[in-house]
Amino acid sequence: MGATGLAIQLAFVVAAALFIFGLKLLGSAATARKGNLLSAVGMLLAIVAALIDQGIVEFQWILVGMVVGGVIGAATARLVQMTSMPEMVALFNGFGGMASLLVGAAALGAGDSNTFILVTIVLSILIGGLTFTGSLVAYGKLSEKIGSGAVTFSGQQIVNSLLVLAILASAVMFCLQPENSQWLYAIIALSLLFGIMAVIPIGGADMPVVISLLNSYSGLAACAAGFAINNNILIVAGSLVGASGIILTQIMCKAMNRSLSNVLFSGFGSVSSAETVVEGEIKPISVEDAFYVLEAATSVAIVPGYGMAVAQAQHVVKELCELLEENGCEVNFGIHPVAGRMPGHMNVLLAEADVPYDQLLEMDEINPRMETVDVAIVIGANDVVNPAAREVESSPIYGMPVINVDKARTVFVLKRSMASGFAGIENPLFYKENTRMLFGDAKESIGGLIREFS
């Protein structure tokens, strides 16, 4: 190793330290921005180090790639709406996967190839490929370019099993005959197909799990590519991302009281919906009456869901929140871990509307306070506030931790119509004694409340 080689390796060590320290600072909202900056500095250092490598004799194509990628990345980052963040992250996961696939495939011609390297090449192509197409399908579902429901057909498990066997067979043949490129093409094609097959049976409401998992895969693909080209920094950074994605996946699964395999292999639609006998009647309320109740309230808890994002209602929610506070009322937000389409989705939307983050309470913080709350306002959330998860043993979501809005003195549910939620599960909350339904578009209903106040 020459002096340059040593300098490059040392730069990678420093870059790894910056990534680690950056992630550590992400542990608190006060330091998170600095952490992200440190992580970016680490990345810059790693890229510069890679560029001074003596093996690089030609820069124009690197430059072209960087300019093209940089412009697309910067434009997307600036223009994307906060409500569309899940789609964007899904798409970026896919690009990361594809990059690892390409590096894996290119590494085949570049270095020496013992069996270990061949296996890691297969892994980077396999994980990268399925991350790419899986993320594209997830992107399509999230942006509703394709139907967001679960796609299932009879014999799906068999088809998938055959697909896995075919991938294994091609992988073995590739390792035995690396000079025969047809096996390489077979692995690429099969892994791309596998990504599609793996994500189509998963419905829109389970997307937080899928995004987290694909996030993890994009890291693991980078990790495998690191093995293939014998590069430490790829392994360290890739496995940090892999671990992060796995943890988020676990948190999401726990918040839905489902195992990962249940999310991955059974479309939510196929869950047999038990007959729940719901007693009571729906009690609608007008904007005007809702205003009188809110005016008298001293404590309000707002529980947002994906519907708030769809209606783009976060800014009017903040406005209402300010009016209530001026009126001497204490306002808090209760955020369920799987509210929205990705982990933390609601927090970002409310932060965009200038709601301070210490006003956003996690489920475990808000639930013990719920009995002292005068009015709980549910905006576009359904399953995450369904008391059937606590009370009805036969319910498909029984055992899932929910925000207990029904324990508040009064509950307002802002909802478009009585059509059942994504999961098609009956929600007894709507029929409770203390529940009032405020029908209509969430943004307009809240706008109406704001007009009443002023």
Next chain:
Amino acid sequence: MEAVFLTFILMLSIFLGFELINKVPATLHTPLMSGANAISGITVVGAISLAGTGQHDMAQWLGAAAVALATINVVGGYMVTDRMLAMFKKRGK
């Protein structure tokens, strides 16, 4: 031996990753994810070494394409994370 050494690194960084990310509060999960996404763009480092060989073969073109894709991740990921984190404010500020 090389393989064992690399696997060692893998194992240690996965454990480290678990320890670090477990401490991230739910409020920051979206920025965490997009930030992690940017880090997974580290593949750009590998892609650079393949795109600059000057051999004008298949491997170089694949490498150049990988540079472009991974750079989207890096630039887009860090910028959007920063944009999000800039919005998080404490009460009374």
